[in-house]
Amino acid sequence: MRGRRVVLFERERFPRFHIGESLLSSANEAFEALGVAERMLAAGFPEKWGARLFTHDGRAGRGVDFAVASGVARSQTYQVPRAEFDRILLERARELGVEIREGERVTACEFDAAGASIESVNGAAESRRTRVRALVDATGRAGLLAKRFALRTEEPRLANVAIYAHFSGVPRLPGERPDDIRLIARADAGWFWVIPIGPDLTSVGVVLPRPLYMRWPHGAPEEMLARAIADTPVVEVLMRGARREWPVRVEKDFSYFTSRYAGDRWILAGDAGSFLDPVFSTGVSIAMETGIEAAAELDRAVAADDFSARRFAGFERRCRRRYQSFRRFVVGFYTPQFRDLFFQERPPERIFRAVVTVLAGRWRPDPWNRFLGWLFFRFVGVQRWLPISPRAHRRDADAGYPG
Ligand SMILES: Cc1cc2nc3c(=O)[nH]c(=O)nc-3n(C[C@H](O)[C@H](O)[C@H](O)COP(=O)(O)OP(=O)(O)OC[C@H]3O[C@@H](n4cnc5c(N)ncnc54)[C@H](O)[C@@H]3O)c2cc1C
Structure with missing residues (x-):
């Protein structure tokens, strides 16, 4: 150019x-x-237009609307x-x-x-x-x-494994924004993505911290994905009528500095x-x-x-x-206290807007939103000791959170 x-x-x-x-x-x-x-x-x-967040039991379902992000010309x-x-x-x-x-x-x-x-x-x-x-x-x-x-240096707190494929027949979201990505927290430290990428094609994948993945009986990638789907209730319901259109793929060790x-x-x-x-x-x-x-x-x-x-x-x-x-959000996501606040149904509006601003890609927000972002992480810190939001995510060692 x-x-x-x-x-x-x-x-x-x-x-x-x-x-x-x-x-x-x-x-x-x-x-x-x-x-x-x-x-x-x-x-x-x-x-x-944003994302829809679900906890493993399907309780939340709150939306993340990129339109509330500050300084984004087109959301x-x-x-x-x-x-x-x-x-x-x-x-x-x-x-x-x-x-x-x-x-x-x-x-x-x-x-x-x-x-x-x-x-x-x-x-x-x-x-x-x-x-x-x-x-x-x-x-x-x-x-x-x-x-x-x-x-390169690997990110030890993000030593994760992804198992995924493309499917047809996965129902879309009801309402005005049927194609928004669904981000579903599992009962443990893992999570699922459900991403519509065509009129009837949906990318579905699970990400598991490596220690969790290592504990699972190892089988073919198809079996591992089927198992993850079966024990994540929201996803299991979504996938009942789905047909796999691509081989299942596995990727590991993808986070590095x-x-x-x-x-x-x-x-x-x-x-x-x-x-x-x-x-x-x-x-x-x-x-x-x-x-x-x-x-x-x-x-x-x-x-x-x-x-x-x-x-x-x-x-x-x-x-x-x-x-x-971006890293502090990503590393934060692999802690139960971050999830308690991130997935809560009615988060403090201004603070959550500052969070969405970064997640929409505005990684250098204005000082006010930077301050609110900082405050969000302070709350996450407090949540570790004092529940300011219900402790909805497991904390036991078996949940597989790193560190
Ligand atoms: C499980 C998983 C899920 C993801 N989901 C998302 C998502 O939802 N959204 C998102 O934004 N990102 C996602 N990503 C990240 C995304 O895949 C990458 O960040 C993105 O593709 C990076 O683009 P890139 O151009 O840097 O590299 P790439 O897209 O990998 O392109 C590199 C290109 O270089 C070519 N190449 C490599 N070596 C050579 C060589 N020696 N000579 C010539 N050509 C070469 C390759 O063929 C390739 O085409 C995901 C990643 C993983 C692992």
Whole structure:
């Protein structure tokens, strides 16, 4: 978009399956910036206005409405089948003149004072070398540079396992917002997502802290998911008429932090930098935001002919703050006292609005909402010792909360 020459390597051929289907309001700003807002509208993806929260016995069912978030220009966002969504983004890049090399895997990258040399191999096992001035690593969890420079640290409090598949025949929510994501707390520390991603296709998955998962009798992924569904009453009812349309997949160890987000002639965007547990659906929206920021950084670096790590210090700081801002919510979710307050039927309105502001993607809210967010976590702290909200979530060791 700024007239620079860009080469994009993608090891797969699109469309391809990917997990990460529920977006935040802040994604709308990325769609505007990338010039795909109208295409997103035209694609007819299920509309997401917020989330519906359920406790394991189905008692709560309260809504999280992104419209109450402060500083969000457009609150309604989408839930997407990633194969189609990612194809829209890739085609947009092609249209803007990016040289797309699909089916070409980057195998190595060497940096020197004048640029970087990228080694890649295509489906016919032909390898080639491409010389570039700088590299944005957006390889997701594969983490090309994170592995090369040993940048990653696992998040021990988020050592979770996800088991999921796509189903048809899952009933939608009654009322005006039938496609909102449902987030269902299990009786233990686990939880379910139920995300409509097409007219009759729904993504259903369970996330379990690793110690819980390890205690379960291990069987095929299908058996593990069926077991989790069977002992989560709300989900069991929803899934009675459902038919599985995809194989069940399992993912582990997906939360990690990075010691650096940029270096001389390289920048990390999206999961290639860090990733937080999917509970608040932050992944894709952060990936797009950091991708856009990384592009702007490189544009300025090209203009100044300076690609030093020092130049990218501001980008790095921003990435760290964004990660920390979301992290306290995600880590908090895996404590019973956070859940007591988060799932309560009538939470204090202003405080909850501040919470929703961050969860809609506004990770740097104004000082007032920051203060209210801080207050929320103080209440969570008090809840540990003194019940200011009913203690609705189990606290015993068998519930499997980390730490
Ligand atoms: C269980 C689970 C549920 C999730 N649910 C949600 C959700 O509801 N909402 C949400 O926003 N996020 C969710 N996420 C997170 C989401 O999947 C990611 O955050 C998001 O896809 C990150 O985008 P990315 O572009 O950084 O990486 P990716 O989308 O992983 O893209 C990386 C790309 O790089 C390519 N690649 C990798 N290595 C190479 C190489 N060496 N050479 C060339 N190409 C390469 C890959 O093929 C891939 O296409 C979930 C994650 C998990 C694990």
